[in-house]
Amino acid sequence: MKKYTDLNTSARILLGPGPSTVSPRVLRAMAHPLVGHLDPQFIALMNEVQELLRFVFQTENRLTIPVSGTGSAGMEALCNFVEPGDAVLVGVNGYFGERLCDVAGRYGGEVRRLERPWGDVFTAEEIEKALQERPAKLVALVHAETSTGALQPMEGIADVVHRHGGLLLLDCVTSLGGVPVNIDAWDVDIAYSGTQKCLSCPPGLAPLTVGPRAVEALHQRKSRVANWYLDLTMIEKYWGSERTYHHTAPISMNYALREALRLIYEEGLEKRFERHRANAAALWKGLEALGLQPHVPLDHRLPTLTTVLVPEGIDEGAIRRRLLDEYNIEIAGGLGIFKGRAWRIGLMGYSSRRENVLLLLSALESLLA
Numbered sequence: 193m194k195k196y197t198d199l200n201t202s203a204r205i206l207l208g209p210g211p212s213t214v215s216p217r218v219l220r221a222m223a224h225p226l227v228g229h230l231d232p233q234f235i236a237l238m239n240e241v242q243e244l245l246r247f248v249f250q251t252e253n254r255l256t257i258p259v260s261g262t263g264s265a266g267m268e269a270l271c272n273f274v275e276p277g278d279a280v281l282v283g284v285n286g287y288f289g290e291r292l293c294d295v296a297g298r299y300g301g302e303v304r305r306l307e308r309p310w311g312d313v314f315t316a317e318e319i320e321k322a323l324q325e326r327p328a329k330l331v332a333l334v335h336a337e338t339s340t341g342a343l344q345p346m347e348g349i350a351d352v353v354h355r356h357g358g359l360l361l362l363d364c365v366t367s368l369g370g371v372p373v374n375i376d377a378w379d380v381d382i383a384y385s386g387t388q389k390c391l392s393c394p395p396g397l398a399p400l401t402v403g404p405r406a407v408e409a410l411h412q413r414k415s416r417v418a419n420w421y422l423d424l425t426m427i428e429k430y431w432g433s434e435r436t437y438h439h440t441a442p443i444s445m446n447y448a449l450r451e452a453l454r455l456i457y458e459e460g461l462e463k464r465f466e467r468h469r470a471n472a473a474a475l476w477k478g479l480e481a482l483g484l485q486p487h488v489p490l491d492h493r494l495p496t497l498t499t500v501l502v503p504e505g506i507d508e509g510a511i512r513r514r515l516l517d518e519y520n521i522e523i524a525g526g527l528g529i530f531k532g533r534a535w536r537i538g539l540m541g542y543s544s545r546r547e548n549v550l551l552l553l554s555a556l557e558s559l560l561a
């Protein structure tokens with residue numbers, strides 16, 4: 193008879209594009225006894241999760257919830273704002289912009305791509321020019337493009353989108369909890385994230401916030417939302433005052449998210465962003481000293497994820513394997529055009545620590561020697 197041993201995973205140092213290392217406090221929270229999803233204790237917890245999500249998104253939006261599923265479920269929730277034939281403008285400057293086009297197209301959106309080379313970002317002027325040529329009901333951008341390490345500046349963008357009658361949707365999967373995300377100040381209509389990146393929770397929930405313009409558009413739809421599981425017209429009743437059953441909330445994941453958000457609240461947003469900036473700056477300096485150049489210029493380089501080009505003649509996969517086997521460190525290879533040519537190093541949430549930066553740099557130094 194085959195023997196199945198006790199689970200015995202290594203305590204990896206997760207310095208890739210997600211998942212990031214999870215705080216022991218979050219793991220302990222997940223081990224709490226299960227209550228029912230309509231238990232008054234769980235309903236109180238749901239309210240706290242919503243309050244804390246509004247805090248990290250910097251928003252007053254009532255419809256702010258954790259969608260069941262990973263970050264991609266947050267992206268897929270755009271199905272609520274796209275009907276067949278709707279014009280959708282997507283900024284494509286990396287892998288996740290591509291995925292947004294794919295998702296919007298599957299719901300019948302007439303997708304138009306606004307393209308920049310991988311690693312670049314968009315200006316409000318070029319978005320305005322595109323909308324003057326042809327307006328769009330939805331404009332979708334990636335705030336922190338995890339395939340390249342570029343951070344999209346947000347000044348003036350919502351203004352342009354709204355002037356042309358559209359809604360602005362922002363992918364904040366690799367920014368929320370690591371760099372400033374100011375949903376109300378930027379006037380973003382729809383934003384989503386994932387728990388496994390800078391929130392340092394296991395993968396499994398997708399924080400989502402929907403502003404008043406987008407809620408109105410949702411209620412004015414001509415057709416039913418094409419995805420039953422992600423239909424916000426029903427889900428808002430479960431997370432709203434009615435508490436009407438739609439699907440069973442992932443209870444333990446909500447325990448985890450509450451604890452991860454409580455950690456952010458205790459640390460304070462400004463201090464947390466400063467920690468991410470300082471550790472990223474130390475990483476960049478150390479990489480440059482090793483002759484490794486981050487791909488994205490400093491003025492729009494993302495502190496939570498860095499793409500570095502691999503020097504000629506180095507087998508990038510072999511180095512990653514040795515980092516994992518000999519140092520217990522995970523980093524990632526490149527996606528898309530960077531496949532086989534770059535490493536992606538994440539310093540997200542609980543993983544963004546000075547000792548991790550020093551350990552990775554010294555490991556890379558010995559492996560490259």
Ligand SMILES: *Cc1c(COP(=O)(O)O)cnc(C)c1O
Nearest residue numbers: 262263264288336338365366386
């Ligand atoms: C990781 C990521 C996603 C998808 O999240 P999953 O948790 O992998 O489903 C979407 N957008 C961006 C920018 C990401 O980095």
